[in-house]
Amino acid sequence: MTAIDRRDFLKGCGVAAIAGGTSSRALAYFAPPDIVPTSASNDTLVVVFLRGAMDGLSLLPPGAASPYRADYEAARSDTRIPTSGTGAALTLNGTSWALHPRASGLRTLFNQNRLAFIVGAGQSQPNPVIRSHFDAQANLEFGFGGGTGTNIGWLTRHLASGGLPAVVPLPATSLGNITASSLLGSSDAITMNSASDFRIDGFHWSWSEDDSSHGLVGAVSRMHALWNSNATQLESAGVETLASLDLLRPINFGAYNATSNPGGYQPTGGANYSLAYNSGFGDQLRNVAQLIKSNLGLRVATIDLGGWDTHVGQGNPTNSYDYFGNQVESLSQGLSAFYTDLANSAAGNLMSRTSVIVVSEFGRRVQENSDGGTDHGYGNVMMALGASVNGGQVYGSFPGLANAQLYQGTDVAVTTDYRRIVSEALIRRMANPNIYYVFPGYSGYTPLGIFQGTDLPPAGYDAIFKNGFDAPG
Template identity: 35%
Template sequence: METNRRIFLKSSALAMVGIGSSPSWLSRTLYANDARSPRKKILVAIFQRGAMDGLNVVIPHGEAAYYDLRPNLAIPRPDGTPDSAIDLDGFFGLHPSLQALKPIYDAGHLAIVHAAGSPDPTRSHFDAQDYMESGTPGAKSTSDGWLNRALKQETRRSGVRAVAIGDEMPRALRGPNDAIALASVDSFQVRNAAGAAAFEKMYEGTHDKVLNGTGRETFEAVKLMQSIQKRPYSPANGARYPEGKLGQEMMQIARLIKADIGLEIAFTDVRGWDHHVNEVGAKPAVGQLANLLAQFGQALAAFHTDLGDRMANVTVVTMSEFGRTAKENGARGTDHGHANVMFAFGGGIKGGKVYGEWPGLEREQLYEERDLDVTTDFRDVLSELVVRHLGNPRIVDVFPGYDQPKFRGLVSA
């Protein structure tokens, strides 16, 4: 009988609030039983869905085979012109649309890991994304995601420890630990303020300590989001987010970080990277890929500028399910490949460097004689961030069956 009463009260509280298209946000938050407490370190994960062409994002301009394989797609070698690669180290260069990230790289806050990816050979978007988000390549039976498992078990925690910006909970955040999906901070609303106040008094009046505590935290969570809404958000330090999806979602994440709500993990994704046809336009430096990269680079740079000194405790990591073929196809595009490139940036990152072993692009060096080979398991990169940034040493729990990752030295000790 008492259990039913608790369920009734919690359900009634849920009925008092609404959050647009993301009911999982409040459901997770209101059922959290531990008090809010701010966290020192935050990890932001960005998934580039569709299989980004890493070879045209971080260009191996020092390798002649790159230009042989891509006569119509290859980004010209660095020569100082707007359409040429932006040199990083004499061998690799950034796509010219990523100019906004070059100052972060030069400041030593952006690290790049090339030839990174999954050891699983699938070229299925669905399977590869599932494996990368579950953190268990080749295993379809894993029920939860690596980001959910990365949350340390603690007795006192925030109900908003992990947030996905979007309408649905991503695979990477599904699991037993508290995680929420939120379309935007401003999508949260209280439907009936008077009714909510009455229920808050009812919670406070009960002698049941567990129920009283849960009820109080329920309405503290409601008030917390209301308080964030009441503070109009203006990016700091002259930061200007682009108007596209990623830019606006990175601004939402920055807003939550600055609210000091105890956030530890944030997730967002950006789609549209599957360029079988017309990856480039009239010249290699323009077109579909260039447009996406401009939004991507500007969004990340604005986030870095906006957070300012707070970036000392924030790390951003990017990933895509697999790369593209080393050789261009006959439609000015590329097909499903194997290895790709990952970015990591933040105050604790030892950047200004391209990490990983470069496998080469000669035919005998390619995976199955067609793709860039994987020389860095994506779990090596993520494991280092989990251990050295988030402070969770339980890699065997975060990435089951992968208990000896090879750290690349991305994170300052």
């Protein structure tokens, strides 16, 4: 019989759902018994998914002196990022690349050697390339370079094989309306729109409000009375669950406001999440920063920033309304605030044990379309952010933009599989060498040198799970 633990109890018995706090779709998942977990690090991995296929050539266009600049300008006019005059791209020190002018926060982090770009990145997969958003996102999040996916996400396999301690109050969270597919199948992850959901205040009366004069007993009192011993596995799990919730209950996850919420969260180092054009993205990054600072054992967090499917009216920095620029500003200001906040924590530089990976399902076509936008492509740009990132560099081999260099004559080719980048983060930062278990079908890993840390021999997985690692029914 599989032992009941605190996280499975919380999910399986529906405590969080009853409380109206979360919208998790997670299912119980257990690591195969022959996978021997390693000793996990205390790092946190934050995965930011730019849903809709971000145009990497507009975020990171070739600079004025780049050998790719002429081909870039020949392919784009309405969406071109200029290198001089109004809306000129920002230069990146020591590279032939530039950066969208509304990504000033990202350029600062890059020049501080805390941010790295990886060009020609994406899903190495057989022909034909998957150009469906739904299918490409699913394949990426289930951990396959292409082909058939499963209902178990790659982050779930990481959590199962990464050697987490037996009891962690909050191992993983997925910020959004639904669980990120990379965390599907995990009993460790809880899904929420806002971290305030964890406070479990959704009962008919307050979580902690006892009103004896009216015969009302607060929900927390009722639950503590229900689970008050360790006589059985179920009761023990209930006690552990309440202990975890007790850690979260006092935390005020709302933003500080001197009038309306004086007890709210105040970022450190002058970080300002409200500068993000998309305020929801900034709020979710703020929540993750607060959870990391709260020392609740958070190992994995996923955040989505959607709206990158720019077939029509993508815009450019010379326009009065620059849609793509708004998206870039949200990304840049949000990540800049997140870094500043954690790097200046009272507990020290928490970005030294926090790594951010930014990924999109695929890139856009090199040639812009007649509607002032760009259509579905292939190779793209990824980002890695952290105090333990060897930043200030552009990694990867860029295949070129001349017609003969394009994949199928239309797209940036993929020269670096996204799994190679993530695997390096898992090994060097999360101390999990089981990357061939996390990414079934992947082989031949070698580090690019993006992340600092110790290299561990890449490990495999048991052959009986080669069919996709579906949890036993």
